[in-house]
Amino acid sequence: MAEIASAFPDGETLAEIIVVDDGSTDGTSRVLGDLARREPRLRICTQPSRRGQSAALLAGFRLARTPLVATLDADLQCRPTDLPALLGARGDADMAAGIRRTRRDPATRRFASRLANAARRLVLAPEVEDLACPLRVMRASALSQLDADGMLFDGSHRWLPALFQIAGFRVVQMPVAHDPRVAGASKYTTRGRVLPIARDLVRVVAFAAARALRTSPAVAEGSTAPKA
Secondary structure: OHHHHHOOOOOOOOOOEEEEEEOOOOOHHHHHHHHHHHOOOEEEEEEOOOOOHHHHHHHHHHHOOOOEEEEOOOOOOOOHHHHHHHHHHHOOOOEEEEEOOOOOOOHHHHHHHHHHHHHHHHHOOOOOOOOOOOOEEEEHHHHHHHHHOOOOOOOHHHOHHHHHHHOOOOEEEEEOOOOOOOOOOOOOOHHHHHHHHHHHHHHHHHHHHHHHHHHOHHHHHHHHOOOO
8 A cells, every 4th residue: 555655646636545345255345444444545445245356446447536536556566656557648649558568477377378378469459559458548438338228247356458459548568577476376277268269269359349330431321311
């Protein structure tokens, strides 16, 4: 919490800090309660049971009251101190996404992530270098649009930059630091990610196809063609 607050020393840019407790059973709620008593900007969202990263992010998005929303994993492998630079890099884009060019994960996880990123980019977002970097700054109104269109599904955290682009929003990217994990353990395994990513790919391709159909010239011309 101190690292997040210190990244914005002006005391104004950071209006609120939302922490989503995804059904933890390790005393996290008690620690968060103690922090909230010292940090008035902290808002805590407690999930009744473990629902996964996408559901946790969506819960936080729906609670946010600011025009811009930033995301950061609790393991702090991405640094809060990179957020101001990411905010500045956004300009007038709808999302600024981090790129973890020097990954500090085990070799097997780096290999699996490279394969997954390559497959996802090849199909949908060739210009997005790191689709699943957890460090992002986004327009809240764009997130609301994706939510209303049903695009923030279970697993959407792996696809956010691509989903923004499919919806017609602009995405910029910036390299960010990536540190070794010093606490906790990742819930993801290489084998466990294959099926969810394949399932998600079908869903995201369907979103892309539906948007292309809605915005294609043939559809537009057909809707205004004169009657015989």
